[in-house]
Amino acid sequence: MTQAYVPPKVWTMESENGGQWASINRPDSGSRFEQVLPIGQHPIQLYSMGTPNGQKVTILLEELLALGIHQAEYDAFLIKIGDGEQFGSGFVEVNPNSKIPALMDRSLASPIRVFESGNILLYLAEKFGHFLPQALPERTEVMNWLFWLQGSAPYLGGGFGHFYAYAPEKFAYPINRFAMEAKRQLDVLDKQLAKQTYIAGEEYTIADVAIWPWYGNLVLGNAYNAAEFLDVQSYQHVQRWAKTIAERPAVQRGRIVNRTWGEAWEQLAERHNAQDIDRVLAQQPK
Ligand SMILES: N[C@@H](CCC(=O)N[C@@H](CS)C(=O)NCC(=O)O)C(=O)O
Numbered sequence: 001m002t003q004a005y006v007p008p009k010v011w012t013m014e015s016e017n018g019g020q021w022a023s024i025n026r027p028d029s030g031s032r033f034e035q036v037l038p039i040g041q042h043p044i045q046l047y048s049m050g051t052p053n054g055q056k057v058t059i060l061l062e063e064l065l066a067l068g069i070h071q072a073e074y075d076a077f078l079i080k081i082g083d084g085e086q087f088g089s090g091f092v093e094v095n096p097n098s099k100i101p102a103l104m105d106r107s108l109a110s111p112i113r114v115f116e117s118g119n120i121l122l123y124l125a126e127k128f129g130h131f132l133p134q135a136l137p138e139r140t141e142v143m144n145w146l147f148w149l150q151g152s153a154p155y156l157g158g159g160f161g162h163f164y165a166y167a168p169e170k171f172a173y174p175i176n177r178f179a180m181e182a183k184r185q186l187d188v189l190d191k192q193l194a195k196q197t198y199i200a201g202e203e204y205t206i207a208d209v210a211i212w213p214w215y216g217n218l219v220l221g222n223a224y225n226a227a228e229f230l231d232v233q234s235y236q237h238v239q240r241w242a243k244t245i246a247e248r249p250a251v252q253r254g255r256i257v258n259r260t261w262g263e264a265w266e267q268l269a270e271r272h273n274a275q276d277i278d279r280v281l282a283q284q285p286k
Contacts, residue, residue, distance in 0.1 A: 024084045029098060035088025040075025040272055043107035047079050047091060048100045050259025052157070052213035052223075053117045057101045058271070059254030060124055060131065060209045065274070066250045069128050071107065076257050076271040118150040121206040131206045142200045145207035148188075153214045155181045165224040179230065182218075186235045189215055193237035197244075208245060213255070216242035253277045 013027050039045055044061070048054040064072035079085045079100050086098040095102035095115035103114040105127075114123045125132035133139050159178035163171060189211070192199060199207040214223075219235055219242050221227035233239065245251055257271045265284040268276060 024081065024087075029096065030087075031089040031092040032084065032087040033089065035085070035090040037088075037090035037094070038075075038077055039104075039106070040077070042073040042075050042272075043071060043105065044074035045104040045106060046074050046076040046258075047094060047102045047104075048076060048258045049079055049081055050255070050257060051081075051100070052153070052217060053099075054101045054258050055213035055255050056117045056210050057103065057120050057124075057254075058257035059213070059251050060121055060206065062250035062254040062257075062277075063209070063248075064124065064128050064130060067130060069130070072124070072128060073273075074271070078258050078260065078269045080260075116150070118146050118210060121146065121210055125206045131204070131209065133203065133205070138201065138203075142205045142207045145199045146210050149207070149210040149214065152185050156185065156214055156218065160226070161224045164226055164229070183230060186215065186219070186230070186232070186238060189241075190235040190237045193241045198241070204245075204248075208241075212242065212245045212251070216245055220246060252281065256280055 037045075037047060046057060046061070048057060050058070058076060061072050061074050079091060079102075081100060085091065086095075086100060091102065092098060094104055094113045097115060099115075101115075101117050101120060103120050103123075105112045105114065105123075114120050122132070132142055155178060159174070160182040163174040163178055167174075189199070196202060198204050199211055215238060217223045218226070218230070219232040219238050221232065227233075256266045256268045256277065258269065259267050260269050261267065263284075265280055265282075268280045271277060
C-alpha cells in the first residue's frame with residue numbers, strides 16, 4: 001500500500017499537481033491580465049468553448065434559429081480555457097467565476113451579462129418563449145431536471161471524467177466512487193426515459209438541451225473513452241433518447257461551435273453566421 005496522505009494543518013498550494021488542467025488551476029479568483037473581448041455584429045455575444053457546457057448554449061441558439069427566430073443570431077467567440085483566456089479582465093467582467101460559457105445580450109439599451117450555462121438556457125428560453133412550458137406543473141418539471149443536471153454533471157465531469165481520463169495517475173478510490181455515481185445517474189435517467197420520450201415529458205425542452213451534451217455524449221461513446229468501462233449500452237432508454245436528439249439538425253450544428261478538436265467536420269472555432277456552420281458540416285463524409 002502507498003503511504004497515506006496526512007493533510008497539513010493549513011492547506012497551501014505547493015506545486016502544480018500535474019493533471020491535464022493543472023497549469024490553469026489556482027486557489028484564487030479574479031482577472032490575471034488585461035483583456036478586451038471582441039464584439040461581433042449580432043445582438044447576442046457568446047464567449048465559450050465546445051465542451052458539454054458550451055454545447056448546451058450553442059445547441060439552444062441553433063434550435064431557436066431553426067424556428068426562424070432571427071433575434072437569436074449570435075457571434076460565438078472561442079475562449080481557450082487551456083491557455084487561461086477565462087482569466088482575462090474582459091471575460092471576468094462577464095463571468096467573475098472564470099468559466100465558459102458566458103454571454104452578453106447586447107440587444108438591450110443596457111447590455112445584460114449572463115453566466116452559468118443552466119441560467120443561460122433559462123434566460124434564452126424565457127426571452128424567446130420556447131423550449132420551456134409556461135404552465136407551472138410542466139415548467140417545474142423542466143426546472144427539476146435542469147437543476148438536476150447542473151448539480152449532477154460535476155460528478156460526471158469533475159469527478160468521474162477527471163479521475164478516469166485526466167488525472168496524472170489512476171487511483172482506485174476516486175474512480176470507484178465516481179464510476180458508481182455516474183452509473184447511478186445514468187440509471188436515474190434510464191428510468192425516467194423508460195416512461196416518456198423526453199426528460200420532462202413528451203416535449204423537447206431545455207432540460208434535454210442541458211442533459212444531452214453530458215449524458216447523451218457519454219452513452220454515445222463521445223466522452224472520456226469510457227463507453228465500455230461504464231457499460232453505457234445497458235442504458236437502453238438513454239441510448240434511444242440520445243440517438244433521437246443527435247439526429248436533430250440544430251444539435252448537429254450547435255455541437256460543433258467553438259470546438260477545436262475531433263474530425264475536421266466537427267470543428268468550428270468561431271461562429272458568426274449560419275454559413276460558417278454549413279461550410280464545416282459540408283465536409284462530413286456521406
Ligand atoms: N457551472 C458552470 C460550469 C462551467 C464550467 O465548468 N466550465 C469549464 C469548461 S466545461 C471551464 O470553463 N473551465 C475553466 C476553468 O476551470 O478554469 C456552468 O454550468 O456554466
